[in-house]
Structure formats: C-alpha cells, structure tokens
Amino acid sequence: MTELLIVSKPRGRIFKWIGGGVYKEYKDLISKSISDRVDDLLVSGSEYVEQRIDDGIWESHTTPDKQNLAVEKIRIWLKRYGSPSGSIRVELWNGDKTTKIADIGSKDVSEISTTGAEYDFVPSSTIQLDPNTTYQIKVWHDGTYDSSNYIAGRYFTDTEKYDIDLYLKFFIQGAELEVTLDFIYSGTAIKRLQESVSKTNVTIKDVEVNGQSVGTSLEKEDDIPQADNYTVIYVYDVDADSYSLSISIQRYLYYNKTSITLDDLDVSEAYLQEIKYGSDGGILRIDDDPDSDLTGSANETIQFTDILIPFRKLEWISGGGEVLILGVE
Template identity: 50%
Template sequence: MTELLIVSKPRGRIHKWIYGQYKEYLSEISFDKSGSLTLDVNATGGQLRPYNEGDIAMRFKTPDIKVILKQVSLWLRQTYDSTTYDIDVELWSDNDGVPGSKIATLGTLSVSANTFTEYQITGLDVELDPNTYYWIYCPKPSDHHASSDLRLECSTSNVYDDGYVWTSNNGQYSDYDLHMKLVFGGYHEISFDFIYAGAAEKRLEITFTSSTGLSKITVNDQDTGTDLTKEESIPQADNYVVKLVVTDGVDYDLAGSLQRWLYFNKTSITLDDLNVSEAYIQEIEYGADGGVLRIDDDPAGDLVGSANETIQFTDILVPFRKLEWISGGGEVLILGVE
C-alpha cells in the first residue's frame, strides 16, 4: 500500500520597514512667474467728455497669476465752478476686443476738482483670471450736467500696449489710453494629486530660486508662513492646492520647484502589522544619525548602529515578534513568512 503525503510549503515575502527618513515621491513640480500687481497707466495730454462719447471704457490685461482687484484710480475733473458730479465705475468682461458684459459695479466717484485729480475706489475684492482681458467701464451719467461737465483724462498716443479706449458713441480709440491705476492682490496656485496609501505621512517642500514679493504660502488653506519644508506637518489629503500669495500691489518674481515627500514615522512594527506568522531580520541600514533598534521589548538584544552603517544577517536568522526604534532610525529588510 502506498501513502501520499502532501506538504504545504510556507510562502515568504520581503518587506522594507523605514523609520525616521524622508523619501521623494513622484517628480517635482516647477514654477516660474513674474510681473507686477500694480498697473499704472500714466496717460495724459487729452480728455474725454461723456456727453460726446457716451459710455467710456478702458481695456486692460491681468498678470500671469490669479489676481484680486483691490483698488481702481481714475483721473477726472469737472468744468463748472465747485459743483460735485458723480460717475459710476464698473468691471466688464472682454468680447473679442470690445466690452462684453458687466461683472460688477465697483463704486461711484464724486468729482469736485476742476483740474485732473486722482479719484480712488478702494476696499475691492474681485477675483480675476490670469492673462485675461477685462474693461474698466464708466457708463454715461444720466444727469445731463454731469455728462456735459465731467472729463476723464487720457492720452492721445499709445502708452499701454495691452489696452485702449472704447466709447459707445465712437467705438475704439486704438491710440488712446485712460489715465488709470489698478492695484491687485494675487497668488500663484499649484494644484496636484498626492495619492498614496502606505504607512508614511505625506509632506511637501518648496525650494525657491526667487521669492520676491512672497507674503505667505498656504497648503489647502493652512498658512505655513513664507517657507514650506518637509519637516513640517501638513493636512493629509489626496489632492492639494498650494498658493504662493503675493503682497498687494508689489512686483513679484516666484521661481522654484515643489517636491512631494513621504515621511516614515512609525516607530515600531509587529507581526500583525506585517500580516505574517513569522518574521526575520535580514539587513539593517542605519540613517545619518545611527540608532538603536530593540527586538521584542528586550534591551539586552538592542542592535546599535552608527551613522550610515549597514548590518547584514546572512549566516543566521534573527527572528522577532516586534521591532522598535529607541533612537535614530533607518531601513530594515525583513523576511516575513505567511
């Protein structure tokens, strides 16, 4: 009689456990943005009268980052004694080189000076897209005296390449610009995925080659100050929006790169964590600070290593139920048996 004996061979898997170290994850994201958050169109020498022109508008282009319109200045005067006349100021979209539709009413300017004077609308908070054309739009005042006696200062030659004047009665004045100043707030936005399901903590780091004008950095709306390093904790998420916020009205030059990092901060590991029935140390690679690795909560079995030292266990199996870094850190190569 012949007996058949079936033997099940256990399966082994290699695990790498890392603690106290940072690992780059995916490729870096580069950025390079420069410009100014003040548009100052010093257009003088001419004037426009609403009574003759109807609605008067000035085209402009936003910088290469997302901006928030904070302030509008126009230079105006009136021609009748000390009377004060009102004129509304609006923001319009662009429609292939002419005003499109109204986005917002920005405010009303009350003009009393009889020489050209700067009149401001402040406290605005209108978000605009980057590299996009818009219009500062002044409807003709409904009051006959206001439309007749108000004047808007302008140039009679081109002083601003991305803009020109348009009026509802006479169309485009390609060589005219309004005397106008716009002040923006702004930020460069970096949006990206960070999909990772392991034991490490997600970290981010920005390296600047230029940070002119930077006022703060936010990560998913969390303020990190003016720098972002991999040593800082951040909100854990699958998607991130990093904003490089620029001080209102200043020139900016933001260049550099953003790197995603994994920070391994689990100080101990067990058979249950590895989902194995047995586990053996094959190699320990200590980090830059060296370290002490404890086996099964027994100080007598501490494995001490110096900076960047590697210990290999080739002739002997070192079993464990639990490993814990008491100090320092590094990488441990583990053979797990299911």
C-alpha cells in the same frame, strides 16, 4: 507495510519595513511660475503752472487690464501759501464723478511746505481696483482759505491733457498661483508635500492645500489632507513694478510608524537580514530589550548574513531607517 510521511515546508517571505519618521521622495517635482509687470499711473512733464486746490481738483486714471490691483498710495505735489487752516483730503471716485468710492487719506495743511514738495496719501484699509476701469482722484481743501492763504497743486502744460502732478501707485493684493498635482499611492506611508520657492518682489500671505491653510510656507513636516489629488494655492501680494514667483513641489512618503510585530507582518517567525539607517542614524530595539539595541550612525548599513537574528517586535527608539526582514509563515 509502507508508511508515507507528508511534510509541509514553511514558506518564507521578504519584507522591507521603513519606519521611525523617514521621508522618501515620490515621483518628480511639479512646477509652476508667473511673472508680470504693473506700472504705476504716473504723469510727468517739464513745464507746469500752479493751481489752487480750494474745493477740488481732479485727475483721471485708467487701470491696466490686470486682476487683484489695489491702491498703495497717491502721491501729489503741494505747496502752501500763507496760513490756511484745515486739511487736504484725497478721495477715489468713479469715472464720471458721481460716486465717491473711498477716502484715500488726508494731511493737515500746516505740514505742507511753503516751497512745494511731493506728499504721499496712504489708505488706512485696502481699496481694490477693477481692471481696465477709469477712476477719478479728487483732491480738495477741507478748511478755510482765501486768495492769500491757500494750498496749491500744479499741472503740466506740456502734456496733452494738462495732467495734474499726481500719480497713483498700485500694489497687487491677494493674487493666487495654483499648482495641481496627483498623488496616487496606497501603501502605509503618509503623504506629504515640500515646496521650493523662488520669488522677486513677492510676499506670500498664505498657502492652502485642498482648501486647508498651512501658513505661509509648505514643508514636508506639515500635516495635510490625505488625497489622490492636490490643489495648492499660493496667495501673494506685490509691491513693485515687476515681480516673479516660481513654485516647485516635491511629493514625499512619510513613514512614521516606529514599531512592528509578528502580528503586523502576519507571520509566525521573523528574522533580521539588514538594517539601513537613515540620515540621522538611530537605535533599533529588539523585543523591548535595551540590551539588544542595535545602534547605527548616519546612512550606515548592517547586514546579518552569517547569523539569524529572530525577533517578535522591532522598535525605533530614536532615528529611523529601512529594515529587511525574513518572515516565515
């Protein structure tokens, strides 16, 4: 009688487990940049005559065809004669002088020089300006004055329109630079983003990732929504005639899981084959036994080629890295 014995050979599988807080770059950088110039509305000349302020002098300015402009300040030349009282007020009006838009600032007349000087009037809150729009700036004396006691401005006689010696200085507020990118990944890691920023004369006020603010910078340590596509918006201000802003964003996979078991691997047996420690080194513990800790330095690799190291559980006590595992079903 012949007996037939059928033996089932177990199947082995190789796993790579990355854990302990390891970041891995994913795909290429995505970059976006912007640069521009916004000149102040400045008038100048070499010949001028003085003009009493009294109940008002006006100067018109037309804004450039640019978005997100705001009034930083009005600068005007003023001179005091005698001892007038009250204050000089500066206001922003619409182009045909029918509607006052905002108060820009005021200054007590006692602060104005008797030899003449330039003075800045700075708004206490943001005054936004529309692009390619004509505005009127009104300067007037709110107080008492007469022919011997008054405040004078001046206008240039060698300019085409006899411009008042007054100029409007802009700044850009709340402008946005938008970077879009896809992040298609379906593994166990968490998606993270890391910025690289180069800027000149730019102040970043906020960074939004898919509508969620992460502060004024975007770091790979920041929690972000998990999505297949991202819109990153940089909100910025500019206080200069010219500026530039360049953003590059690197996608990262963040492996934050610190332990793994046979159940996680869905195998009956598992053996260590190789450990690649990360940039901070680390300690890998086997089966919750401190005596079995495997300690490695930064970027060190330990291979187990001549001996099988079985385990039921691996845990990164500190640091992290990549572990090559042989699993038996």
